[in-house]
Amino acid sequence: MSLLSTENVIKKYANHLALDKVSISVEEGHIFGLLGPNGAGKTSLIRIINQITAPDEGKVYFKGNVLSLKDISQIGYLPEERGLYKKMKIGEQAIYLAQLKGMPKHEAVEKLKSWFRKFEIQDWWNKKVEELSKGMQQKIQFIVTIVHEPKLLIFDEPFSGFDPINANLLKSEILNLKAAGSTIIFSTHNMSSVEELCDEIALISNGKTILNGSLFDIKNQFKPNIFEIQFAKSFNKMEFAMNSFFDLLSVEHQKNDIISTKVKLKENATTNDLIQIGLKAGTILSFNEIIPSMNDIFIDIVNQQGKKQTA
Amino acid sequence: MNKILFILQREYLTRVKKKSFIIMSFVGPLLMAAMFVIPVLVATMEDDEQLKIAVLNEGDTYKDKLKNTEAINFEYVKNKSLEQLKADFFKKEFDAILSIPSDLESSPDKLTIYSENQIKLSTLSYISNSLEDEIEAKRMSIKGINKEMLDSIKTDLSINTITWNEEGEENESSTELSMAIGFISAMIIYMFIFMYGAQVMRGVMEEKTGRIVEIIISSVKPFELMMGKILGIALVALTQFALWIVLTFAIVMGANFAIASGDKQPTITELSQGTSTANVEQMLEKSDSGMAGIMKKIYNLPYGMILFSFIFYFIGGYLLYASLFAAIGGAVDNETDTQQFMLPITVPLILSIIMVQAIIQNPNGSIAFWFSMIPFTSPIIMIIRVGFGVAWWEMALSMFLLIITFIGTTWVAAKIYRTGILLYGKKVTYKELWKWLKY
Incomplete structure (x- = not known):
């Protein structure tokens, strides 16, 4: 109430x-x-x-x-x-x-x-x-x-x-x-x-x-459907990038041979599709959804508002 | 309503408990009492030392015409010239040398006094008065006028002032007394409006700049806060006023008692009226009505009316101006910004004080009438007129106008206050204030 x-x-x-x-x-x-x-x-x-x-x-x-x-x-x-x-x-x-x-x-x-x-x-x-x-x-x-x-x-x-x-x-x-x-x-x-x-x-x-x-x-409502997947050592970039479920946004080689990637899931695709392709490409260490902070949402929305106002 | 009482209580207690209030409550009466006491103390101190004056009078034409007093001792010196006396002067036998020419009546500009230090005015006037009387007597006898004849011609007029009303009641009054009471009352009202009006303004500004106000008006209405403050400070003013009267009275009475019991000096009350016992007796002899008449005049002043109107205009004038001061305090952010808004408020107040003299001269003229009707000047002007007697309808109209205007200014002030107290860091103009009135 x-x-x-x-x-x-x-x-x-x-x-x-x-x-x-x-x-x-x-x-x-x-x-x-x-x-x-x-x-x-x-x-x-x-x-x-x-x-x-x-x-x-x-x-x-x-x-x-x-x-x-x-x-x-x-x-x-x-x-x-x-x-x-x-x-x-x-x-x-x-x-x-x-x-x-x-x-x-x-x-x-x-x-x-x-x-x-x-x-x-x-x-x-x-x-x-x-x-x-x-x-x-x-x-x-x-x-x-x-x-x-x-x-x-x-x-x-x-x-x-x-x-x-x-x-x-x-x-x-x-x-x-x-x-x-x-x-x-x-x-x-x-x-x-x-x-x-x-x-x-x-x-x-x-x-x-x-x-x-x-x-x-x-x-x-504001999550951008972006996920972070980390692979150990070897990772087949070609295999991972070529698919219809998501776009590969970035690949980053970190220390201890960890490879961190970011992908944006397409509409109608699920996280299971993402993981299946990931399994073929290499050994998955971790899997996370990137959730925006309130700070990001706030700045995003207020800026959009500002643009609308000036437009 | 209950909350106004809490606010009023806080405003009152925090101010009354302040050191500055307590100090002012004692210093004020001390200053006032000092005006009565110091002249007496000075008078009693003077008597400690007797002035010794050597009088040189060739041919003894004015011998023994100067009588010794408590303060002056005249010593007629013979067998010594002025030069000899002057030569011996710094042996300190005398404080001064007075040289009276033998033909003073025909050459009055030759009277001379020699001294190391300047001689007091009172001593000089005592000498000249005594000698003038003597010269007059001498001249009269030369012209063949005797003293009895002159006394029988001399007159001393005093006008009896009597006022009466339609019912035929007659009052013997005293213009001087009315003037004094009116003047003092007007000054007190003027002073208190300024002092405590400014306190209201500072109080409002303290809450605004200290950012307390938003917390308080989430509990009470802005109008309640403003009225609580105005009324609380009004009580402080009345408390201070009452303390001053009581303490002044106590100090004067106390000092009077102390001095009177110390030796047989004239008391303060006698001296402060400029009358020694002898003078009073003289006055009574001259006046037909005598002491009873004076008492009657004092008694006949419209005291009830004066007291009632004093309290009415004291409170009415304060409330009228305090609400305006509160509005200023609410509108501005700091002390320097108050200046531009203070001006229109202080002008009528100062104008009425400037006019006091003119009103006293002609308390029933048209200037007096109009300014005692205008609510912004009436608290000061009307109180002067009351002692002289004012028609009841004038009084009623003036009071009515004051009340109406007070309600009006409070309404206006509340609107400005309400908006102003929540605006920080904005320099306010008259145009802005006008907008606030229309919210």
């Missing part, structure tokens, strides 16, 4: 269309990746989901009903542009932000203290924000985003400013939240973390959704 969905959302600004009939659907308990180049409209969409701005047309549904102000307490938002009151004590500030999300004070104190214990930062409670490093501030920011235990979490570039160790800590916390039943919208330019974390993705470019679906389906 989808926890949050948008239906043909349109948002216009003075001189451009930020969102053009964007429809997405975020499944409950999943991590949803919201991708797109800079200025694609991701932040506009996120602000509409947070009810910071309202769509000009289209609807947003939360738990099956039209999104309304009372849902604010069930959403946690970590914006890309984030900060804290520099002169305010961390504990006080965290309580204040939790109260604004509708949490009673005593409950906020209790939950915050347990998160501070978990991150081993109890002694920061009475410090001022300006005394902390940027990475430390990001930790506080993360805690403040999730402390009211929202059903829906929105992270916009959550890993920026974290070192690899803390980024991993954060990643595992995000997976913990997912395991505990939270739904997460995750916006980032870091494609490797998308592949690690996301169940579904939507790719927005120029205000339009140009890709939408599960990570697995999309990768399948």
Whole structure:
């Protein structure tokens, strides 16, 4: 069941269309990746989901009903542009932000203290924000985003400013939240973390959704049907190249007498056809399908879009 | 609504707990109290040293006409010439030498005083006043006028100012008092609008440049954040104001008590009014109504009205301007960009302060009327007029216009604020602001 969905959302600004009939659907308990180049409209969409701005047309549904102000307490938002009151004590500030999300004070104190214990930062409670490093501030920011235990979490570039160790800590916390039943919208330019974390993705470019679906389906959809076959020592190139099932793209002699080849399978051919011909040509060491990374897909699609626009 | 309270509470507490607020709360009253206390302290210190003046008067024509005071001791010197005295001057027997020619009444420009250090103005005027009286008396006797005759001719006029209304109630009032109260109230309102309006602006900018704002408006509406901030800072202003009044009063009373109990010096309150006990008695003798009359005048000022309108225009003026300051803070990215938008806001404020003098001279003229109707100047102008008495319909109209305009500016400010706080790194123009209003 989808926890949050948008239906043909349109948002216009003075001189451009930020969102053009964007429809997405975020499944409950999943991590949803919201991708797109800079200025694609991701932040506009996120602000509409947070009810910071309202769509000009289209609807947003939360738990099956039209999104309304009372849902604010069930959403946690970590914006890309984030900060804290520099002169305010961390504990006080965290309580204040939790109260604004509708949490009673005593409950906020209790939950915050347990998160501070978990991150081993109890002694920061009475410090001022300006005394902390940027990475430390990001930790506080993360805690403040999730402390009211929202059903829906929105992270916009959550890993920026974290070192690899803390980024991993954060990643595992995000997976913990997912395991505990939270739904997460995750916006980032870091494609490797998308592949690690996301169940579904939507790719927005120029205000339009140009890709939408599960990570697995999309990768399948974009695989180029290229395979890598490695042979040991001898290999009959003539035998291997002359066939109607595939095109030989490259042959590469690697160290230890390993010969690596790349082929593109033709339509209607199967991997079995490929292997049968390979067996005749030499001794097969390994056989792999080349699957594109999200990074490749992203660059590919956005570039295609750009060409279409200019054409 | 509940969330506005959280915001208000934070805005209030963080500011009231600041060191600068606490320091200002004490320094302000100290400065104000100092205006009353220091003149008295100076006056008491002066008395420590008595000035010793040698008086040289050939022929003793003015002998003993200069009376010794607590500060000055006159010593008539005989058998010594001016040159001798001058030669011995640096033996420090005297602080100064006063030379009175025997025919002072016919050559008044020959009165001379010699000293090492400049003689105080008060000493000089004491000497010249005493001698002037003496010369007048001498000239009168030459012309055959006696003192009783002159006294019977002399008059001293004071005008009783009485205002009345349609119901025929008469009030004896004091123009000077009305002026003073109006002027002080106007200054306080002006100062607080500027000080705390700027605080609202800085607060908004802090949230915007510190990138806190997006987190907060994902929990509350931008309008709630803006109003919470404006109202929270209004409470800070009222707190500071109340502290100043209480502390100033306490310091003045405390100092007064300390000085008065130390020795029998005149108290601060007496001195600050420029009246020693003797003067007050003199004044009372002259005035037909006497002390009771003065009390009546003070009592007769429309205090309820003044207090009510002060609070109304204090809050109304602040709210009107604070919302505009908030809009500026939301629209710009840094302090330097605020200048171009500050100008249209500060002009009416400064204009009204410049006009204060003219309004006091003619509190019921047409300039006074119109500027007390225009909501951008009325908080300062109307409060000056209140002490002099203002028709109830003028008051009501002015207040009504202020409220309407406040609602209008808040609406406009909220629109600019709402859009501005989410735009980073963009230099905003007036044209841009106009577009935001139409979103």
